[in-house]
Amino acid sequence: MHAATMPWSVGIRFSHAALQALADDHDVDLLHIKGPAVDDTLGGGTRQSIDADVLVRPTHVDRLIAAMHSHGWTTQFLFEDGSAFEHASTLVHPFLAPVDVHRRFPGMDGDPAAAFDRLWNDRHVTDLAGMPCAVPSVTAQRLVLIVHAARGGRLPHADIERSWTSSTPDEREAVIALAANIGAGVALAAGTGRLDEFVGQPGHELWRVLSTGERSRAKIWAARVRSAPTKRAAVRTAIRLIVPNRHRMQTSLGRAPTTREVATAYVASARSGGRELAGFLRSVASERRRR
Template sequence: MPLLAGVPLAAATLQVIADDAGVDVLHIKGAAVDDALLARRTVTDPETGAVTTRLVPRSSVDADVLVRPSHVKRFFAAMSAHRWTMVYRFEDGSAFEHASTWIRPGVCHADIHRTFPGIGLAAEQAFDALWADHHTIDLAGHPCAVPSLAGQRLILILHAVRGGDLTSRDIELAWTDASADERAAVDALAARLHAQVALAAGTGRLEDHRDHRAYPLWKALSGGDTSRTLLWWARVRAQPDPWLALRTAVHLVAPKRDRLQRELGHKPDALQIAKAWGHQLGLAASELGRLAGRAAARARRAR
């Protein structure tokens, strides 16, 4: 099935499951984006010469759904009952542990989000804020819940920034081309969601937040920094309390169980897990060595 049809179909399927289970979900990115945030192209009829403007559909390989955090377990149980299978847990996804990947025969896969990177407000409260102004659109002929236009703008910008793509068409459409009132609405929502630093990273205002604990992280992410050690330290520093900082520090180094199992084709044994730990620690040591070498070279040049 072409993705242009498969993604909305997967989204509609997830919405039906959520409705039946009494689960609140918001469709984000991909096929759920408002027409106002889509690119446009002009098309000239070869026979008549008439020029028309057409929307350019977003290219997406999966359906992205943000679930009310307190409803996640119920939603996962309902998805499992409808032949969806979890591929990656939250803990085995990105460093933010924000999304779990699921697959089902016959439709494209789905990323089930419990949070969204860049939003610092507690997950349940953040969902409440996005849910408060939601509305519905038709996806594959079924009404699906989506955030407000300001919410969609914010999510697209945060997504682009996390990927280090500050020249993203999404940022251009969601921010650069937005009116002053539209930008103000995004800023206001970002303040409610504690997402000001990440938003600033995508809108040329990051230096206004130099003293914020999350500044180094969004500076590195928005700049496409690939240093494992620098990103590790930035993520740890961005945590709001010592316990979360310690947990993050360990999690980022620990091998990802589900990813290791998929690579091996079977559940890893103790020896394979130990080897994976050794590999991860070896990468960290190598990165530290390179950083130390660079620092020493800079010091020599500065003499």
């Protein structure tokens, strides 16, 4: 006789509920985003997710992760292990679906604490696995879904259709106003076909590259470095995108990588990056000749 297996979608809802219980017990402010937390008018009832996503008040992040560690969760990926945005840490549990704990949301380039306050003040509550969970306003959910789709280069996308194309003029204006308030204007424009309005502004090149689904590592690398807010951040971003990630290697191998394995990864990364960079430079030179 085989043991029953919990449907993945149910496990994700239980993860949301478990995190809300921990948040309530430890005075943590968090908002449930994406997946089953999305409003039904935006397709929430039919969404398929691989994990649960929460956006946490930046000053409460460490408190939440400590509470999760004390209740059976382990950190699979640190914030620094994820994307160049370093926005989320992934935690796993023996019986529940994985969780991405966001300390900021990519594309919301204003102050993370101020952005969270803005979203928190307009929150409402929805039921996830029997637990009342705080979620952003529908306007904020539209913004999150559009920006997330744009970052993945999945244009056109059903989320953009529901959150923007099929919305009313007033709904669009509300999303634009919110995006301007929390520094997400460029990212929103990338997902809504208005990126030309932001030429020359910080982040324009990065979101142009991301939203078009660019696959060239060199082009993405160059755009991320150019979009860094400071020279120090640009150098740090450049190093992170070139140097092999030891923690990800350890997760993949199931053990700490050996010195030889790390060295091999360095060589492979350098060769691959060199080929990509050479191709990128050739294309830039070709474009300049045509001008």
